[in-house]
Amino acid sequence: MEWEQLLSLRRFGDAKKRLRKEQDETRLGFEVDYDRIIFSAAFRSLQDKTQVIPLSKTDFVHTRLTHSLEVSVVGRSLGRIAGRQILEKHPYLSEIHGYKFNDFGAIVAAAALAHDIGNPxxxxxxxxxxxxxxxxxxxxxxxxxxTNKEYQDILDFEGNANGYKLLTESKKGVERGLRLSYATLGAFMKYPKESLPKRPTQHIADKKFGVFQSDVDSFREIADELGLIATAKGTDVGYCRHPLTFLVEAADDICYTIIDFEDGINLGLISEDFALEYLIKLVKDSINIKKYNALVYMEDRMSYLRALAINTLISDAIATFVANEEAILKGEFNVSLMEKSKFKAQIQDILSISVKNVYQxxxxxxxxxxxxxxxxxxxxxxxxxxxxxxxxxxxxxxxxxxxxxxxxxxxxxxxxxxxxxxxxxxxxxxxxxxxxxxxxxxxxxxx
Missing domain, CATH: 1.10.3550.10 (eoxyguanosinetriphosphate triphosphohydrolase domain-like)
Structure with a gap:
C-alpha cells in the first residue's frame, strides 16, 4: 500500500481527484469529516448509549458519546505524532503532494470519533x-x-458494519450519507471484510466483520481507491486494514483500558488503593512521586495517573507503529498495537480487574x-x-x-x-x- 493513495481526499461523486496542495488550510477536507460526524444525528444519540454501565444514573460514568470524544482526542495525538515521523521518512508526501502531519491527526480523529457510531x-x-x-x-x-451471507449479517449483527452503513448509506435526496473522505472511511474500517467466511485467518482484521451485504459494492469502490490489499478469495470480500486503522484501534484500546477502569473506581466497584496500585505499575517510569503525594483528593490522584497512563501508552503505540510501518503497509502486521506493547502485562492486569469487578x-x-x-x-x-x-x-x-x-x-x-x-x-x-x-x-x- 502507498501513503499517497491511502491519504485520498476523494468523496463519493467527485468528478476529479482532490489534491492536498489545493486544499483550503482553514477548512481542510479531513477536518470537514470530523465536523460532519459530530453534527450528525447518529453521533448525538451516543449521549444516551451505554459504554459500561447500562442506564446509569450517575453523571461521572462514561457514555458512548464521552468515550468517543476521548478516543478522538487520543487518536488525534497518535495521528499527529505518527504523521510527523512518516513525513520525515517519506518527504515526497510533503514536498510534492503537500501533506502535513496534522492531516494524519485529522483522519484518525474523525475515524475515532465515529468508531462507535453504529453500536446498539x-x-x-x-x-x-x-x-x-x-x-x-x-x-x-x-x-x-x-442467503448464507445475508443471514450471517443479522445473526452476528455488528456495530462496526452498522457504523459504515450509517456513514455511507444513500437516502432519497442524500447520496452516500455524510460523504466522508475515503481516507477517513478507510481508517474507520476496523474489520474490512464481509460476515462470511468467519475468521478465515488469525489476522486482527478478520476478528469480526465490517460491511453488510447491502454495502459491499460501495466498500469495494473505497478499498480500490485507497489501494487496500485484497485478502479474500473468489467472490468473497476482504481486505487488509488501512494503516491508520491501527491507530484508531489503539486510541480505543487505550481509552477503554484506562477509563473503564476509572469508572469502576468512581462507582465503588474497584477499591481506590487497589486501583491506584495497578496504575502506578503502568506509569512507574514517569510518575513524579512528590507531585503525586501532594494531591489530597482521590479524584485528583486519579486524574494525574490517568493522564500519565494515557501518555505512556500513546508513546508506546507510536513506537510499535513506526517500527512496523513496512509490515503494516504490506498487510503483514496481524495483531493490534497494544498486543505488541511492552506494557502488555500491566494492561492485562487492569483489564482483568475491570472484567471481574465492572463488566461482570x-x-x-x-x-x-x-x-x-x-x-x-x-x-x-x-x-x-x-x-x-x-x-x-x-x-x-x-x-x-x-x-x-x-x-x-x-x-x-x-x-x-x-x-x-x-x-x-x-x-x-x-x-x-x-x-x-x-x-x-x-x-x-x-x-
Missing part, C-alpha cells in the same frame, strides 16, 4: 441480543428466506438481561409488522406499529433481507432510554 443500545450485549433473536428466537423463521458486576448483568428482553420484543413486533405488510397481510395493529417508525425504515418494497436489516439498524439506532420507552409502549405500559 445496552453496550455490546445489544449486538448479541439482536443476533440472539435470529439465532434462537422467533427470527429463526427468516433463515431459509436469506451484578448491576451490569441485571441491566444486560433487561436489554436482551427489550431488544427481542421490539424486533419481534417490528419485523412481524413489516413482513406482513410486504405480504399484504398487515393487520390494523401492524399498520399502527409501522407508523411509529421513521419513514426511512417503513419501506417494504425491497427484499426480505433489506427489511430485516433495516429493522435491526433501527433498533441499533435507539438510545438506551428510547429503547426502554418504545418497549413500554408496545407492551402497553405507558397508558
Amino acid at each position: 443500545p445496552f453496550g455490546h450485549s445489544g449486538e448479541k441480543a439482536i443476533g440472539e433473536y435470529f439465532k434462537n428466537g422467533n427470527g429463526q423463521r427468516f433463515k431459509n428466506l436469506l 458486576s451484578q448491576e451490569v448483568i441485571e441491566k444486560e438481561i433487561a436489554g436482551y428482553k427489550i431488544i427481542s420484543d421490539i424486533l419481534e413486533v417490528y419485523t412481524t409488522a413489516l413482513i406482513r405488510k410486504k405480504d399484504n397481510k398487515a393487520s390494523n395493529y401492524d399498520e399502527l406499529i409501522i407508523s411509529t417508525l421513521p419513514k426511512f425504515y417503513t419501506d417494504t418494497n425491497g427484499s426480505i433481507y433489506s427489511i430485516l436489516l433495516n429493522a435491526c439498524c433501527y433498533v441499533a439506532s435507539l438510545s438506551d432510554s428510547a429503547a426502554v420507552h418504545i418497549h413500554n409502549k408496545i407492551m402497553g405500559k405507558s397508558l
Whole structure:
C-alpha cells in the first residue's frame, strides 16, 4: 500500500481527484469529516448509549458519546505524532503532494470519533441480543428466506458494519450519507471484510466483520481507491486494514483500558488503593512521586495517573507503529498495537480487574438481561409488522406499529433481507432510554 493513495481526499461523486496542495488550510477536507460526524444525528444519540454501565444514573460514568470524544482526542495525538515521523521518512508526501502531519491527526480523529457510531443500545450485549433473536428466537423463521451471507449479517449483527452503513448509506435526496473522505472511511474500517467466511485467518482484521451485504459494492469502490490489499478469495470480500486503522484501534484500546477502569473506581466497584496500585505499575517510569503525594483528593490522584497512563501508552503505540510501518503497509502486521506493547502485562492486569469487578458486576448483568428482553420484543413486533405488510397481510395493529417508525425504515418494497436489516439498524439506532420507552409502549405500559 502507498501513503499517497491511502491519504485520498476523494468523496463519493467527485468528478476529479482532490489534491492536498489545493486544499483550503482553514477548512481542510479531513477536518470537514470530523465536523460532519459530530453534527450528525447518529453521533448525538451516543449521549444516551451505554459504554459500561447500562442506564446509569450517575453523571461521572462514561457514555458512548464521552468515550468517543476521548478516543478522538487520543487518536488525534497518535495521528499527529505518527504523521510527523512518516513525513520525515517519506518527504515526497510533503514536498510534492503537500501533506502535513496534522492531516494524519485529522483522519484518525474523525475515524475515532465515529468508531462507535453504529453500536446498539445496552453496550455490546445489544449486538448479541439482536443476533440472539435470529439465532434462537422467533427470527429463526427468516433463515431459509436469506442467503448464507445475508443471514450471517443479522445473526452476528455488528456495530462496526452498522457504523459504515450509517456513514455511507444513500437516502432519497442524500447520496452516500455524510460523504466522508475515503481516507477517513478507510481508517474507520476496523474489520474490512464481509460476515462470511468467519475468521478465515488469525489476522486482527478478520476478528469480526465490517460491511453488510447491502454495502459491499460501495466498500469495494473505497478499498480500490485507497489501494487496500485484497485478502479474500473468489467472490468473497476482504481486505487488509488501512494503516491508520491501527491507530484508531489503539486510541480505543487505550481509552477503554484506562477509563473503564476509572469508572469502576468512581462507582465503588474497584477499591481506590487497589486501583491506584495497578496504575502506578503502568506509569512507574514517569510518575513524579512528590507531585503525586501532594494531591489530597482521590479524584485528583486519579486524574494525574490517568493522564500519565494515557501518555505512556500513546508513546508506546507510536513506537510499535513506526517500527512496523513496512509490515503494516504490506498487510503483514496481524495483531493490534497494544498486543505488541511492552506494557502488555500491566494492561492485562487492569483489564482483568475491570472484567471481574465492572463488566461482570451484578448491576451490569441485571441491566444486560433487561436489554436482551427489550431488544427481542421490539424486533419481534417490528419485523412481524413489516413482513406482513410486504405480504399484504398487515393487520390494523401492524399498520399502527409501522407508523411509529421513521419513514426511512417503513419501506417494504425491497427484499426480505433489506427489511430485516433495516429493522435491526433501527433498533441499533435507539438510545438506551428510547429503547426502554418504545418497549413500554408496545407492551402497553405507558397508558
